[in-house]
Amino acid sequence: MPEPSVTPGGAEPTVRVPEATGLAAVPTVQIDNDRVRVTEWRFAPGAATGWHRHEFDYVVVSLSAGRLAARTADGVTTADLVIGQAYFRTRGVEHDVVNVNPHDFAFVEVEIR
Numbered sequence: 001m002p003e004p005s006v007t008p009g010g011a012e013p014t015v016r017v018p019e020a021t022g023l024a025a026v027p028t029v030q031i032d033n034d035r036v037r038v039t040e041w042r043f044a045p046g047a048a049t050g051w052h053r054h055e056f057d058y059v060v061v062s063l064s065a066g067r068l069a070a071r072t073a074d075g076v077t078t079a080d081l082v083i084g085q086a087y088f089r090t091r092g093v094e095h096d097v098v099n100v101n102p103h104d105f106a107f108v109e110v111e112i113r
Contacts, residue, residue: 021048024048025041026041026047036110036113037110038108039111040106043099045102049095054089054111058091058111059086060107061084061086062084062085063083067079068098070095070096071096071098
C-alpha cells in the first residue's frame with residue numbers, strides 16, 4: 001500500500017482498525033490468463049481480504065477514495081487512496097487488507113505473472 005501513515009511495530013495507529021468482523025472482501029476475477037490476473041475487490045465497511053501472500057508483482061488502481069489498513073507481521077499501516085491512482089508492489093507482500101472507512105471501498109488489482 002502506498003505511504004503508510006502510521007508507524008509499524010506496535011505503535012498506536014492514527015485510525016482504529018476494527019477487530020475481525022467476519023466480513024470478507026469480495027473478489028471478482030475479470031481476467032485470468034498466462035500473463036495477468038485482474039481482480040476487482042469490493043469491501044463493505046470493516047471487510048477484510050484475509051491474510052494472504054502475493055505470489056506475483058502487482059499493481060492496484062483505486063476505484064474509491066478513502067483509507068485502507070494493512071495488518072502485517074510488523075504491525076498495522078494505513079494508506080489514503082485516491083480514485084484512479086495506481087501503485088506497484090513486488091511479490092512476497094504478506095498482509096490482511098481492511099476497509100476502515102464508513103463506506104464501501106473498491107480497487108482493481110492486476111497481478112503480473
